[in-house]
Amino acid sequence: MFKLVxxxxxxxxxxxxxxxTGWTDVGLSEKGVQEAMEGGRQLRKDGFVFDVAYTSxxxxxxxxxxxxxxxxxxxxxxxxxxxxLNERHYGALQGLNKKETAERFGLEQVxxxxxSYATPPDPVALDDPNHPVNDPRYANxxxxxxxxxxxxxxxxxxxxxxxEDVIVPELYAGRTxxxxxxxxxxxxxxxxxxxxxxxxxxxxxxxxxxxFVYELGDDLSVKSARYLGDPDAVAAAAEAVRRQAG
Numbered sequence: 345m346f347k348l349v350x351x352x353x354x355x356x357x358x359x360x361x362x363x364x365t366g367w368t369d370v371g372l373s374e375k376g377v378q379e380a381m382e383g384g385r386q387l388r389k390d391g392f393v394f395d396v397a398y399t400s401x402x403x404x405x406x407x408x409x410x411x412x413x414x415x416x417x418x419x420x421x422x423x424x425x426x427x428x429l430n431e432r433h434y435g436a437l438q439g440l441n442k443k444e445t446a447e448r449f450g451l452e453q454v455x456x457x458x459x460s461y462a463t464p465p466d467p468v469a470l471d472d473p474n475h476p477v478n479d480p481r482y483a484n485x486x487x488x489x490x491x492x493x494x495x496x497x498x499x500x501x502x503x504x505x506x507x508e509d510v511i512v513p514e515l516y517a518g519r520t521x522x523x524x525x526x527x528x529x530x531x532x533x534x535x536x537x538x539x540x541x542x543x544x545x546x547x548x549x550x551x552x553x554x555x556f557v558y559e560l561g562d563d564l565s566v567k568s569a570r571y572l573g574d575p576d577a578v579a580a581a582a583e584a585v586r587r588q589a590g
Contacts, residue, residue, distance in 0.1 A: 345567065346515040346560040349392060350533065351524045353408040354379035354553040362442045364458075366434035367476055369402050379553025380408040384415025386572045387555050395519035396422050398511060400429040400526060401481050408553070409524040421522075427476075427485060428506040431526035435465040435493025438474045460495065461542040467492035496545065499532040507533060515560070527585070530556075538566055551581030 354376030358365040372380065397413065399405045406425065413419045437445065437457060446454040457465040468474045469492075476482045476490045491498060514521050523530070527550045535545040537558065550556070554577075559568040571578045 346558075346562075346564075347392075347520050348511075348515065348558040348560060349387065349394070349520070349522050350530050350550075350556040350558070351383050351408065351412060351522070352527055352530055352550045352552050352554070353405040353524065354383070354411075356404045359552065364434045364437040364440050364442060364445070366431055366438045366474075367402065367479075368438050368474065370404060372404050372407050376404070376408070376552065377411065380411035381415050383408070383553045383555050384412030387412065388416050390572055392416070392522075392555075393520065394418055394421055394522040396424070396514055397522040397524065398424050398426065398429060399524045400431070400529065401425050401427050402430055402526070405429070405524050405526060409522070412522075412524065424510070426506060427482060428502050429523070429525040429529050432496060432499050432528035433476070433491040433494040435467045435474075435491075437465045438468070459546050461546055462495050462497045464493040464495040464498065496528055496532060496535075499528050500535060503529050503532045504536045507536070512564070515564075527552075537564070538569065549582040549585045551578060551585055554578055554581060 353372070355373045356365060356370050356376055357373045358368065358370045360373045360375070394416070397409055399409045409423065410419070413421065442454070442458070456463050470477060472478070475492055476485075477487055482490055489502075511521050511523070523533070530550050531545055531548055534540065534548060534550075537560075540548065555572045557568075557570055557572060558566060561567050
């Protein structure tokens with residue numbers, strides 16, 4: 345039996361302001377810092393010991409990982425950063441207020457952009473500051489691989505091969521990985537592991553700062569999947585995420 349733990353970063357300053365964030369590199373809010381620390385404390389309470397950690401190249405996820413590991417007193421474990429764990433790139437929506445965008449284009453259209461599985465928003469141009477080609481952290485990534493916009497299906501395509509090639513061998517080696525990432529990159533992994541339909545994953549939320557634990561069989565089939573902590577608090581946090589576009 346393998347264990348795999350996922351954690352969505354704590355609330356970011358743009359989560360707090362209800363803005364489309366995507367690959368924009370914003371930090372944690374004060375609440376987000378506390379959520380990250382509480383996630384670490386919950387994992388410590390439940391006796392989790394990790395061998396290796398994976399996160400994105402965006403500081404809200406990196407800082408969440410650092411804070412959680414500090415609470416666990418496990419800051420010594422290897423950490424691997426990869427753009428393949430980044431949040432979904434929201435294209436031309438990045439930086440816009442979700443509620444104001446819904447008022448401008450209609451809630452139905454924004455819901456399609458935000459929640460549909462295979463429909464991305466409009467892309468950003470190559471010379472737009474929001475295009476990752478203009479960010480030095482992606483200098484070693486081929487232009488063809490860098491997105492100008494993404495839907496969730498695109499995130500599945502870029503994250504799942506990394507999971508299979510890099511993280512799965514760690515599981516088979518008997519190590520316990522800790523994956524700290526973003527709502528959509530973690531939903532992409534959940535779709536793959538739980539074999540969810542498109543409709544099922546569209547309806548699935550990942551609340552910030554609450555650890556999600558898998559127990560996997562030798563064939564990586566899901567034996568159990570659960571959040572740590574109070575179920576009512578988890579449900580309330582997920583509902584808060586669901587309401588953000590309204």
